[in-house]
Amino acid sequence: MFAAEQPAADEIWEQFFAGVGAMACGSTTYEWLVEHENLLDNPAHWQEMHGDRKMWVFTHRELPVVPGADLRFVRDDVATVHAEMVSAAGDRNVWIIGGGDLVGQFDDVGLLDEMILGVAPVTLGAGAPVLPRRIERRLQLTEARSSGGFAFLTYAVSRRSEV
Ligand SMILES: NC(=O)c1ccc[n+]([C@@H]2O[C@H](COP(=O)([O-])OP(=O)(O)OC[C@H]3O[C@@H](n4cnc5c(N)ncnc54)[C@H](OP(=O)(O)O)[C@@H]3O)[C@@H](O)[C@H]2O)c1
Numbered sequence: 001m002f003a004a005e006q007p008a009a010d011e012i013w014e015q016f017f018a019g020v021g022a023m024a025c026g027s028t029t030y031e032w033l034v035e036h037e038n039l040l041d042n043p044a045h046w047q048e049m050h051g052d053r054k055m056w057v058f059t060h061r062e063l064p065v066v067p068g069a070d071l072r073f074v075r076d077d078v079a080t081v082h083a084e085m086v087s088a089a090g091d092r093n094v095w096i097i098g099g100g101d102l103v104g105q106f107d108d109v110g111l112l113d114e115m116i117l118g119v120a121p122v123t124l125g126a127g128a129p130v131l132p133r134r135i136e137r138r139l140q141l142t143e144a145r146s147s148g149g150f151a152f153l154t155y156a157v158s159r160r161s162e163v
């Protein structure tokens with residue numbers, strides 16, 4: 001049973017994002033964001049959404065650049081990028097937005113320590129796996145929050161050597 005007083009989803013998001021100092025994503029996610037938020041026509045919206053946070057975009061291709069956004073287009077070596085992100089983030093967190101395989105690449109080299117799942121009330125008969133790795137034995141649920149029809153689940157991810 002959930003508490004009667006539920007925080008708004010916006011409040012949960014704002015609390016999480018305030019703790020983020022650097023972000024990374026794959027090219028599909030970046031391209032979706034650029035198109036969905038119409039960022040090439042309205043680049044100022046990038047700062048409205050992300051403030052001055054740096055974003056690393058993993059790609060082997062040349063992608064459109066949102067004017068004024070603090071972007072780095074990188075490839076392959078997630079450990080080097082992670083070190084740059086930690087340095088840019090200062091005392092805040094590094095957020096690997098997704099997709100799932102990119103998150104898995106960070107986990108492959110022991111650089112994933114927490115996973116936050118936002119669960120929406122949509123039933124799917126098929127689709128892509130959230131995180132295409134078998135890591136469930138290394139997950140420990142540390143927090144479950146609800147807001148409207150949504151659930152936000154936080155898992156601590158232990159290192160392979162720790163299980
Ligand atoms: N609901 C959410 O919170 C959320 C969050 C994130 C994503 N999503 C969605 O989930 C889906 C994820 O799509 P996706 O699986 O295609 O993931 P993606 O990680 O956004 O993009 C995958 C692409 O990133 C590039 N890439 C990945 N790793 C790389 C590396 N190490 N070096 C260089 N390039 C690399 C490759 O493209 P290139 O061809 O450019 O090299 C690869 O095809 C999208 O529909 C996205 O919108 C949802």
